[in-house]
Amino acid sequence: MNGVPDKTLPKVVAVVLNWNGLDDTVRCVESLAAIDYSELGVIVVDNGSRVFERGRVTKAFAQAVIIENDKNLGYCGGNNVAIDAALEAGADWIWILNNDVVVEEGALGAMLDCVDHSPRVAAVGGKVFYADRPGVLWMTWGRITWLQSLIDIVGQDCVDGPAYDGKRAVAWLPGCSLMMRADALREIGGFDDNFFAYHEDVDWAARARRHGWELWYTSAARVDHRVHSSSGGESDYGGFRKYLSARNSILYARRHGNAFQIILMGVSILVTLPFQYGRRMLTGEASGVTMKVRGWLDALAGRPIPLEFLGLREKTRITP
Numbered sequence: 001m002n003g004v005p006d007k008t009l010p011k012v013v014a015v016v017l018n019w020n021g022l023d024d025t026v027r028c029v030e031s032l033a034a035i036d037y038s039e040l041g042v043i044v045v046d047n048g049s050r051v052f053e054r055g056r057v058t059k060a061f062a063q064a065v066i067i068e069n070d071k072n073l074g075y076c077g078g079n080n081v082a083i084d085a086a087l088e089a090g091a092d093w094i095w096i097l098n099n100d101v102v103v104e105e106g107a108l109g110a111m112l113d114c115v116d117h118s119p120r121v122a123a124v125g126g127k128v129f130y131a132d133r134p135g136v137l138w139m140t141w142g143r144i145t146w147l148q149s150l151i152d153i154v155g156q157d158c159v160d161g162p163a164y165d166g167k168r169a170v171a172w173l174p175g176c177s178l179m180m181r182a183d184a185l186r187e188i189g190g191f192d193d194n195f196f197a198y199h200e201d202v203d204w205a206a207r208a209r210r211h212g213w214e215l216w217y218t219s220a221a222r223v224d225h226r227v228h229s230s231s232g233g234e235s236d237y238g239g240f241r242k243y244l245s246a247r248n249s250i251l252y253a254r255r256h257g258n259a260f261q262i263i264l265m266g267v268s269i270l271v272t273l274p275f276q277y278g279r280r281m282l283t284g285e286a287s288g289v290t291m292k293v294r295g296w297l298d299a300l301a302g303r304p305i306p307l308e309f310l311g312l313r314e315k316t317r318i319t320p
Helices: 022-033 054-060 074-088 107-117 182-188 200-210 240-256 259-282 286-301
Strands: 012-018 040-047 065-069 093-098 101-103 121-130 137-139 142-144 151-153 167-169 177-181 214-225
Touching: 012 022, 012 074, 022 040, 022 054, 022 093, 022 101, 040 074, 054 065, 065 074, 074 093, 074 182, 093 101, 093 107, 093 182, 107 121, 107 177, 107 214, 121 182, 121 200, 142 200, 177 182, 177 214, 182 200, 200 214, 200 240, 240 259, 240 286, 259 286
Parallel strands: 012 040, 012 093, 040 065, 121 214
Antiparallel strands: 093 177, 101 214, 121 137, 121 177, 142 151, 167 214
């Protein structure tokens, strides 16, 4: 850690979840090591990767705490393990980061400044840029649309500009860079393990708002994101990402939607599905639509996630 510990500062613990992406994880941890904040700790959780080298992490951040899970617990379960450890260690704020994120200078300070708006700020996030497209946003904050995809990502693929500047309360924030208040986590819990991955951040935000907490966005907190690097890349339309997003939209609707919203989403799915399939047939991506349909149907039937079929559980693990 940089600087001399100052116990008057809030204690922040950054959490980085690794699953078969150690190069990305090291880059993320190195960006955290460059932050000049004496009360910053780091927890790296390996989520049952095929190979994991502890030494590469500690070389990047010597004081990092490393937790190794024996199997993939998903985004939710893996991060929850670290959240519990950070709370036990007395963290005031827990900063969840995707391992394919690199933190820009000033991001932590900007988020800590933003929490002064209200003692009911449950979480803070900021601008997320494409790592390979300088100045282009992946997203800022999100809305709930109750249409086929459930959500709308504000600012996606837009050049950064004044429309995305400032601070504001928002509906939900992306889990790739999400600083969460310890008191809020103690009150409402961490991520719901039933989601495994995808839309768990949307669900957590809804639960927080229901308990009177707020979620705030600040444009001064900036990170660069190698989007979907652990799930085939941004251009990959198929695979577990489509399955889980579809499945978890149903879980979210059952938990948070009223009758009108649920009907709206159902009608939207039925109306758009033939057009989606036809469009993706032309590009050779129809399997992605098939995965979405299976996700919707499995959620409606209450079936468990087929983790091995989706390639989300490793059968063997190599320890260097």
